[in-house]
Amino acid sequence: MASMLRRGDEVEVCSKQVGFVGSYYAATVITNIGNHSYAVRYKNLVTEEDQSQPLTEIVAADEVRPMPPKVSATGFSLYDAVDAYDNDGWWVGAISGKRGSDHYYVFFNTYGVEILYPLSRLRPHLSPLLSFSNVIKPSSLSVSRSDSVCGSRMALILRGDEVEVCSKQVGFVGSYYAATVINNYGNQSYAVRYKNLVSEDDESQPLIEIVSADEVRPMPHTVSATEFSLYDGVDAYDNDGWWVGTISGKQDSDHYYVFFDTYGVEILYPLSRLRPHRETNGIWVTKKRV
Template identity: 40%
Template sequence: MAPIRVTEYNFEQRHQLRMVMISKAIKSIAFKKQQITKEFKKGDEVEVASQEYGFIGSYYKATIVSSTGLYHYRVNYNTLLTDDKSAPLEEVVTAAEVRPVPPDQHEIISENYFRLYDMVDVYANDGWWFGFISGKVGQEYYVYFPTTGDNIAYPSDVLRFHQEWSNAMQLINRSLYGNSSLAAKLIGTSILKGPNHRVIVFAEHPDISVNHDERSSTPAGRSNKPWMAVIHALKIIQAIISKAIKSIAFKKQQITREFRKGDEVEVASQEYGFIGSYYKATIVSSTGLYHYRVNYNTLLTDDESAPLEDVVTAAEVRPVPPDQREIMAENNFRLYDMVDVFANDGWWFGFISGKVGQEYYVYFPTTGDNIAYPSQVLRFHQEWSNGKWIFLPRQGRIFDLH
């Protein structure tokens, strides 16, 4: 097997590359909705993730007042006031915007000082704002906020490590580049600190060597069983792609185009169990700021008597991707290609995980399914970005399936 080429970067180039990668990761996390894994009751203290433009990536402490129907709560904010500042602000929010208050971090922070590229929250303007450490001057840490573009210095006493509520656990996100231990350099590695404290280190794009067995006397990057290293590398690739797909699937569409009555579009589902699926629809009308009434082409009402009509946000709507027949005729699907599969009345986002005969296996990270399909129900996945369609990067020809 030919050796892997390593491109050398100077410090400034590496710094800028890491800033871009971590910024992309933070934007993906900030725009996704919370996992609905807990039912809250009156009096519970929570944090509400703002979904307002200009406030994405901020969290505000609140108290549950009541449940107001399916997946909605009325909350009373601890720090936000009404317009006349006469009383605490009360609001109805979706369950996907609510999470428990993260555990106290005094012990964690005292044992782990902040490092370059660590993902943190900063307490400012009545809430916690999500960013990462971009530098340090004296006793103050500079924090860069990808969702706003600000880079501001703060004392350590207004910082905390960023945590995500995932699978009913609070997970601490530390950037790969802020943690130098070899164990933390493996994708999705769990580092146990005490029986009830779990820290997960995530990496968007590791630029590291993989030593598959730290106990081996064989130097890192070499092995007397090359196939073990290959399998390990493929597992890492699969983990990276799965995480990328989840991040893309949970983010909202860029609002870069205004649609009109009669326009054909695709609507990205934000319902639990349907994340990562897209449904063709027609714009019926605009129903106010950043909202549209749509008529689905393939989804029907409960009694199946008529096409389903629904009001959706502009951030769930994108144009219909261009026809791919010419592209697909010239390009066969390859292992790890990101694709959409037409099934159950919509397009579902996943990646090629194998091929048996003439059918391709597609793995769906948002559901955990791995299913075989004929090529005619597949298309290359595209993202609507900055007003144009882009194909996501493909893997090299080493992964050809034909």
């Protein structure tokens, strides 16, 4: 909460309105109203009636903080807390990736979205409770535990971990997609960024999705197979993911028929697109002759 703010002070107002939570807007204090609110004039927001006039508003004292000092940053690390300048205000997020030398992906936990920004539109997120002396950095050791993952017991999943998401959507049941954990939400769900799936709105951007904890499992270790036997449990790589099936036949030395019980179909695959199907109970187990 802001303290000892006077008329004329430069401040930032952190909105609590739906759709604007986690955003800060530059303003000037016009006057204070008792100990609980201030009248402020925004620097970059205008009135709906006359867009040549700055917006004036009465806001609660706990929505106002002193203007943070300007801090220049030459770069950021994964999970650094930042503010991204967008729509006339600063929005609180965390660095979730990097593109090139001066563009960063920012994940906004409140809205479950990830957006790419140039370095010039980012600043370190500062806390007035620390007199703006420290940058708050979310712990990369934020952990969550889930009871099951597609039928398998699961270990700790950390932010930044490589995982596979096993879909429960109709038409995709029994398929696994590689992803990276961006954030977790208690013990119930994770925000993930897929490696091979893209956004419908912009196919140059990876798909970001919030999935339930029981749909996520650690990335299995790479295991090469020189051959399979009849009825071995396998995963077949198709349509950007791994699909669970069973060896139902062999065509030659390196081509196998795979039967997908969920869909009642059999497809021929080269050995290079198959891997042993494994489940985890803390220890990866290969499913043989299921």
